[in-house]
Amino acid sequence: MERRITIPMDRETAASLRTGDTVYITGEMYVARDAAHKRLYELICEGRPLPIDLENETVYYMGPSPAREGRAIGSAGPTTSSRMDKYTPALLERGLSVMIGKGRRSEEVKRSAKEHGAVYLVAVGGAGALLSERITGSQVVCYEDLGAEAIRRIKVKDFPCIVALDSEGCDVYESRES
Amino acid sequence: MREFDVSKIAGAVAEMCERINHELSDDVSSALRRAAERETSETGRSVLSMLEENLDVAKEKRIPICQDTGMAVVFLEIGQEVSLVGGYVEDAVNEGVSRGYRDGYLRKSVVADPLERVNTGDNTPAVIHTRIVPGDRVKITLAPKGFGSENMSRLYMLKPSDGEEGVVRAVVEAVRAAGPNACPPVVVGVGLGGDFEYSALMAKRALTRPVGESSDKEHIARLEKRILDEVNSLGIGPAGLGGAVTALAVNIETFPTHIAGMPCAVNICCHVDRHISVTL
Numbered sequence A: 001m002e003r004r005i006t007i008p009m010d011r012e013t014a015a016s017l018r019t020g021d022t023v024y025i026t027g028e029m030y031v032a033r034d035a036a037h038k039r040l041y042e043l044i045c046e047g048r049p050l051p052i053d054l055e056n057e058t059v060y061y062m063g064p065s066p067a068r069e070g071r072a073i074g075s076a077g078p079t080t081s082s083r084m085d086k087y088t089p090a091l092l093e094r095g096l097s098v099m100i101g102k103g104r105r106s107e108e109v110k111r112s113a114k115e116h117g118a119v120y121l122v123a124v125g126g127a128g129a130l131l132s133e134r135i136t137g138s139q140v141v142c143y144e145d146l147g148a149e150a151i152r153r154i155k156v157k158d159f160p161c162i163v164a165l166d167s168e169g170c171d172v173y174e175s176r177e178s
Numbered sequence B: 001m002r003e004f005d006v007s008k009i010a011g012a013v014a015e016m017c018e019r020i021n022h023e024l025s026d027d028v029s030s031a032l033r034r035a036a037e038r039e040t041s042e043t044g045r046s047v048l049s050m051l052e053e054n055l056d057v058a059k060e061k062r063i064p065i066c067q068d069t070g071m072a073v074v075f076l077e078i079g080q081e082v083s084l085v086g087g088y089v090e091d092a093v094n095e096g097v098s099r100g101y102r103d104g105y106l107r108k109s110v111v112a113d114p115l116e117r118v119n120t121g122d123n124t125p126a127v128i129h130t131r132i133v134p135g136d137r138v139k140i141t142l143a144p145k146g147f148g149s150e151n152m153s154r155l156y157m158l159k160p161s162d163g164e165e166g167v168v169r170a171v172v173e174a175v176r177a178a179g180p181n182a183c184p185p186v187v188v189g190v191g192l193g194g195d196f197e198y199s200a201l202m203a204k205r206a207l208t209r210p211v212g213e214s215s216d217k218e219h220i221a222r223l224e225k226r227i228l229d230e231v232n233s234l235g236i237g238p239a240g241l242g243g244a245v246t247a248l249a250v251n252i253e254t255f256p257t258h259i260a261g262m263p264c265a266v267n268i269c270c271h272v273d274r275h276i277s278v279t280l
């Protein structure tokens, strides 16, 4: 099934998504990858406040190339999600509801996502030029010192993804591989 | 002796960094375009058509094909009748990488220390492999390598008794384990023989051989074909979402090895298999 969806996504919409669906997302989301996740995780472990509010938020695992003049962002495809697995359950506890990346997730992430009604979507890896065309705005929010790994807020329009893990825990990779 | 100013190396490397991150070589791009004909899954075909469109957008609008513009791997073949002047050759390579990644709006993905992890800011240093070869030419091959697929690479110290079956099993296992993480359809570089580190180096070099060009050794060419067929029957498919096209090519390089061993390195590369050479 193909659907157009706006974010922030309410839990009802999230619950209606099915693994394998193609979704086109419009709205605003955070961008964070390895180094930013590590910092957020350490803050959570220390019981300190986070620089961003994750309640009902979407996080895209991505580190863009620099933008040329006149463009919102450079190449902007997904990075491998499993490197975020260690930090993800703590973020889901804080209200994170949609994750976008590529590749498989750990059993622990799957369990935690199901428990919180969160979904995991994948974008096509290695299609960074094309995906950047669906990003209309981008701003560094914090951790600027991390360069390509800083946390950003981006605006997307009809950003194409496939549901890889729905709220019932059905995994696209398990259902498709022989 | 032919005097050769290393500043020419810096210039050539800078230009190649920019170019290959925006435009794949013909062998890879046409293999990718042809793959759609073999793809049986609808999702697979739609992923492949996105990848084709991505190549067009990247070239036209000068946006890198993938945001992971890689760690720069450089193979230098320096003729032994060449006398390098004007500075240290590795500095020249790094200067080229630094310039190419800055001017080409490429991502800087290198950290100075594996544990401290502070970005070097200009994507240097490159990984440089130098060979002294006959003649008076300098050949530079650049292969920027993304780490989604690099992380899924493996090295197996097989035993002689494992034979061809063992090699097939090892490579297929590596591709299966890589699954969606390596951004399939992948190109598989295999280094068979030599010793521990040489097999890994051959596997990386195998990725710079054009897609569609088989080994010149007949039994190895047969093995490449056999492994490619087995890998494509795994069902991983484009983007790992299921389908018939899991790999575009399996390239195997071999070298004599010890009576007691059969090292087999598997270097997996995504569909953004960037390689470009120039001879000066």
Ligand code: SF4
Pocket (backbone or CB within 6 Å): A077, A078, A079, A125, A126, A127, B066, B067, B068, B069, B070, B145, B146, B147, B148, B149, B150, B181, B182, B183, B270, B271, B272
């Ligand atoms: S594995 Fe290749 S295509 Fe995938 S994100 Fe890395 S460089 Fe890009």
